Amino acid sequence: MISQKMQEQVQNSSVIRAMFEEGKRLAGIHGAENVFDFSLGNPNVEPPEEVKKAILEIVNDENSMGIHGYMNNSGFEDVREVIAKSINQKFGTAFTQKNIIMTVGAAGGLNVIFKTLLNPMDEVITFAPFFGEYRSYVKNYGAELVVISPNTIDFQPNLTEFKEKITSKTKVVIINSPNNPTGVIYSEDTIIKLSEILREKQKEFGTDIYIVSDEPYRELAYDNAEVPYLSKYYANTIIGYSFSKSLSLPGERIGYLVISDQAADFENIISAANIANRILGFVNAPSLFQRVIAKCLDAKVNLEAYNRNRELFYNELLAYGYECIKPEGAFYMFVKSPIENDAEFCSLANKKNILIVPGSAFGCPGYVRIAYCVAYTTIEKALPGFKALIEELKK
Amino acid sequence: MISQKMQEQVQNSSVIRAMFEEGKRLAGIHGAENVFDFSLGNPNVEPPEEVKKAILEIVNDENSMGIHGYMNNSGFEDVREVIAKSINQKFGTAFTQKNIIMTVGAAGGLNVIFKTLLNPMDEVITFAPFFGEYRSYVKNYGAELVVISPNTIDFQPNLTEFKEKITSKTKVVIINSPNNPTGVIYSEDTIIKLSEILREKQKEFGTDIYIVSDEPYRELAYDNAEVPYLSKYYANTIIGYSFSKSLSLPGERIGYLVISDQAADFENIISAANIANRILGFVNAPSLFQRVIAKCLDAKVNLEAYNRNRELFYNELLAYGYECIKPEGAFYMFVKSPIENDAEFCSLANKKNILIVPGSAFGCPGYVRIAYCVAYTTIEKALPGFKALIEELKK
Known part of the structure; x- marks a missing residue:
């Protein structure tokens, strides 16, 4: 008796659930410490100390009605102003609080802006490989996701195909x-x-x-790599930011949208996004954490921990004969499956107690995603399995 | 360039925004302390001391990854188990953690369950007067809100009309x-x-x-009035609860759904609601506050403060000649407009610096809603205005 749309969703999710169940089954047999789970983008690096300090300061010193009460659906004005200033300082922009809408993470932000912009049958373009949830977010508003096929040379977007697939119905392009x-x-x-x-x-x-630039990984860039700030290059830009990874706060659901003044129909977008935040049931981003992140805009997680994982994992896999482009940011590697069928390769990896995700889930079959936001020792202990896997397949 | 649906929403919201702007304009002229705002359901009673204590305990003693990290999209199992036990103790039910889904407030919960259940063109019944947001929540999923006209004798639901309006397309009945x-x-x-x-x-x-029983006001019941627990009377019951009012935490967006085992298609509803929580962009209810409310399930706000407001306001308005049924719970009074046009009456009230909401916004013209979650002195200072208003209209 659930809705037809959700019947499909439950069906699709059963694959992921099956994987999760397989992980639990393996942990039951071999012990959790001998199962190497690289399937989840769940930060394993602690939030910076500033977060705890900010929570204690706010809860001890500020008025409890102010901390926990309702505010404008777009968020506290002072918090938004501090965020705008911080962005301006970093990127030479000229935002104020009116450009910022606090959201329930980036996922909440994307839903707010899609609700705001999308008519049924509008087209939203994204570049494979892409975060699979975009499919659902776009479908929530009856629009259609148009996927540009991957450029597996360097995984920069395939701009030739992009140009061909833009139509009069194209309303949004997602960049991640x-x-x-x-x-x-x-x-x-x-x-x-x-x-x-x-x-x-x-x-x-x-x-x-x-x-729509989905930027949860902006702060996770290695070797001081620059991540271009989109609104400086293109007027109709909306940025979805999240503190889930930059401050290791994924459970707290705190992020924001930046809507450029330069964007067409700016005033209406701002009004509509404020309302969308309310009527989608978010109402507002969690209030205490709005105040917390305002005090932590310059705080950083220990990026070196992720970097160490990256170096070890990447160098070893290459040495074993895997093909992979070196990740410049985030905490994922996208490795070419040694056999054509990526799902089958993941099943073989399971037999070595290794959990990884088929590239098909990201619109790019023939590859697998390895999330290295795990303990260094987990990687060390999993490496022999990866080595054995490719050796067996090469026989 | 915003979506057509949102264009309508922006249009509709302009009335409320106009009211808000009028309030600001009046405050600018007469001083904020001389403007009497009874338009918002924003708790003015502080959160109980247990909330602060719980936050400090958790942040000081628990592992920060556990506090702020991802968990199952339905919420922490231990938190859900504690909630289930607390409900069982109060109402003699037999829930476990599997019946509970933690949500971003009741608004988030209602959206999750509507996404889960509703097909386009399904009908959702509600009883006037009703919380106007239901209209948007139902429309979000393409379903239709069917409003049962008010019974202005005692404001119990009009069951005769209800019986007539149930069709084969009726999927949900909202109770509040x-x-x-x-x-x-x-x-x-x-x-x-x-x-x-x-x-x-x-x-x-x-x-x-x-x-679908929307219960943000369950704990705000005066004179020890009983609020029947719906799942004891009807198998296909889903309860949406929120801590916004019971612990004065509206900004934190924390609540839960209770889905009864007895409900038809229970297993699928549970799976689908878990996924809906994720794909609507909530992902999960804010993590720290899941842990906080688990420690505060027996904590109570100072209900006597609201009760004192209720007694003063109700008795005085009746003495002046207003007609109103005595509220038994929540912090609203629904007063008959002395003139037929409720919007016009609100405009006249504005001239006395009094902000109240027309009953039309709740599907019940001819009445006005007065939110008395304000300082006692605000009521005292506003009373002469209410008295003068009705006297002028009776002339």
């Missing part, structure tokens, strides 16, 4: 850089070209096409 | 008791009769009809 699942950062050159194409197509069709 | 905006508690007699009608109609149409 540093990327889940590849860890690739879209280069400034990519962003400039992509923006140029969009401007041309807007002119050609007489439409507005918005970039 | 203690009620916003009337403060009325639906009696046990009402609940028994309503359940009986639903069972008959289910048999007649061969369908399942779910009661």
Whole structure:
């Protein structure tokens, strides 16, 4: 008696649940410490000390009605102002509190902006490989996800195909850089070209096409790599940010949208997003954590811990004969499956107590995603299994 | 360029925004302390001391990854188990953690269950007067809200009309008791009769009809009034609870759904609601506050403060000649407008610096809602205005 749409969703999710159950089964047999779970993007690096300090300060010193009460559906004005200033300082932009809407994480933010912008049958473009949840977020509003096939050379977006697939119905282009699942950062050159194409197509069709930049991994960039700030390259830009990874607070559901003044129909978007936040049932981003993150905008998680994992894992896998582009950000590696069928490879990995996700889940079959946000020792202990796997397959 | 649906929403919201702007304008002229805002259901009673204590204990003593990390999309198992036990103790039910899904407040919970259950064109019944947001929540999933006209004698649901309006397309009936905006508690007699009608109609149409009981005001019941626990009367019951009012934490967005084992298609509803929580962008209820409320299930806000407001306001308005049923719960009074046009009466009240909401917003024209979750002195200072208003209108 559940809705038809949710029947499909339950069906689709059963694959992931089966994997989760398999992990539990393996842990039951071999002990949890001997099962190597690289399937989840759950940060294993602790939140910076500033977070705890901020919570204690706020709860001890501030008025409890102010901390826990309702505010404007877009969030506390002072928090939004501090965020705007911090962005301006980092990227030379000129935002104020009116450009910022506090959201229930980036997932909440994306839903708010999709509810705001999308009519049924509108088209939303994304570049494979992509975070599979985009499919659901777009479907929530009756729009259609158009997937640009992957460029497996360097995993920068395939701009030739992109240009061909933009139509008069294209309303949104989702960008996710540093990327889940590849860890690739879209280069400034990519962003400039992509923006140029969009401007041309807007002119050609007489439409507005918005970039929605999903940026939960912005702060996780290695070797001081630059992550271009989209609103500087393209006027119709909306940024979805999250503190889930940058401060290791995924459970707290705290993030924000940045809506550029330059975006077409700015005033209406701001009004509508405020209302969408309310009527989708978020109402507002959690109030205490709005105040907490305002005190932690310069705090950083221990990026070196992820970097150490990255170096070890990447170098070893390459030495064993795996093919993989070196991730520049986030905490994922996207490795070519030694056999064509990525799901089958994941099953074989399961037999070595290794849990990884087929690339098919990200619109890119023939690859697997390995999340390395785990303890260093977990990687060390799993490496012999990876080595054995490829050796057996090469026989 | 915003979506057509949101264009309507922005249009509709402009009335409320106009009211808000009028309040600010009045505060600018007369000083905020001389503007009497009874328009918002924002608790003015502080959270109980247990909340602060719980936050400090958790943040000081528990592992930060556990506090702020991801968990099952339905919430922490131990928190859900404690909630289930607490409900069982109070109401003699037999729930376990598997019946509980932690949600982003009741608004989040209602959206999760509507996403789970509703197909486009399904019908959802509610009884006027009703919380206006139900209209949006139902529309989010393409279903239709069917409103049963108010019974202005005692504001119990009009069961005769209810029986007539149930069709083969009726999927959900929303119950909200203690009620916003009337403060009325639906009696046990009402609940028994309503359940009986639903069972008959289910048999007649061969369908399942779910009661969704929206219960943010459950703990705000005066004179020890009983609020019947719906799942004891009707098998297909889903309860949406929130700590926004019971612990004065509206900004924190923390609540839960209770899905009865007895409900038809229970297993699928549980799976689908878990997924709906994720794909709507909530992902999970805020993690720290899941742990906080688990330690505060027996804590209570100072109900006597609201009760004192209720007694003063109700008795004085009656003495001036207003007609109103005495609220038994929540913190609203639903007063008959002395003139037919409730919007016009609200405008006249504005001229006395009094902000109240027309009953039309709740599907019940000819009445106004007064939220008395304000300082006692605000009521005292506003009373002369209410007196003058009715005297002028009676001339």
